[in-house]
Amino acid sequence: MPKFNVAARVRRAHQKKKGLALFLKKLSRKKPKNLQKMLKQADQAAWQEVACLECANCCKTMTPTFTRPEVKRIAERVGMTFDQYFDKYLTVDEDNGDIVNKKQPCQHLGRDNKCRVYDIRPGDCSGFPHHVRRDFYHQVSEKLYINNSPRCPATLSFLENLERVVAENA
Numbered sequence: 001m002p003k004f005n006v007a008a009r010v011r012r013a014h015q016k017k018k019g020l021a022l023f024l025k026k027l028s029r030k031k032p033k034n035l036q037k038m039l040k041q042a043d044q045a046a047w048q049e050v051a052c053l054e055c056a057n058c059c060k061t062m063t064p065t066f067t068r069p070e071v072k073r074i075a076e077r078v079g080m081t082f083d084q085y086f087d088k089y090l091t092v093d094e095d096n097g098d099i100v101n102k103k104q105p106c107q108h109l110g111r112d113n114k115c116r117v118y119d120i121r122p123g124d125c126s127g128f129p130h131h132v133r134r135d136f137y138h139q140v141s142e143k144l145y146i147n148n149s150p151r152c153p154a155t156l157s158f159l160e161n162l163e164r165v166v167a168e169n170a
């Protein structure tokens with residue numbers, strides 16, 4: 001896979017934001033029947049272009065949402081009690097009650113861009129960037145993809161590839 005420049009992709013995502021938002025709006029109106037198949041194709045194509053270990057932008061700039069069982073198992077892994085881990089690293093989002101990290105980058109991100117609790121990372125991390133979803137149109141209306149595209153190079157690639165795949169299937 002060719003090296004890719006995260007900063008250049010962030011700039012490109014900002015430049016293309018309006019155009020991609022318009023594309024998603026039109027797609028939501030049209031609602032093609034084979035949407036899930038096209039999402040999978042665009043997602044697979046995105047992962048041919050992006051290497052997470054050269055990026056880690058999500059772990060550096062965003063926070064996952066933790067469930068309480070996830071907090072418990074990660075705390076155990078790092079030799080802390082639930083309360084010790086919570087007090088040191090976590091907080092509750094006042095807007096929605098989500099359990100989130102206090103700070104970025106995430107406490108488990110290594111200098112090599114690897115997650116130190118990878119095998120037991122929160123489901124929100126393992127599912128990120130949430131491209132192929134049954135509630136795709138709802139997420140479009142919530143601006144998930146557009147908001148994530150300047151942070152996640154894979155989401156930018158996903159949207160660019162989705163635009164191409166949809167045009168090919170028109």
Ligand code: SF4
Binds near residue numbers: 053129153155
């Ligand atoms: S999921 Fe996106 S933001 Fe996170 S490391 Fe991969 S490409 Fe980067």
Ligand code: SF4
Binds near residue numbers: 064107
């Ligand atoms: S738990 Fe791991 S994958 Fe999740 S944000 Fe932290 S470093 Fe990244």
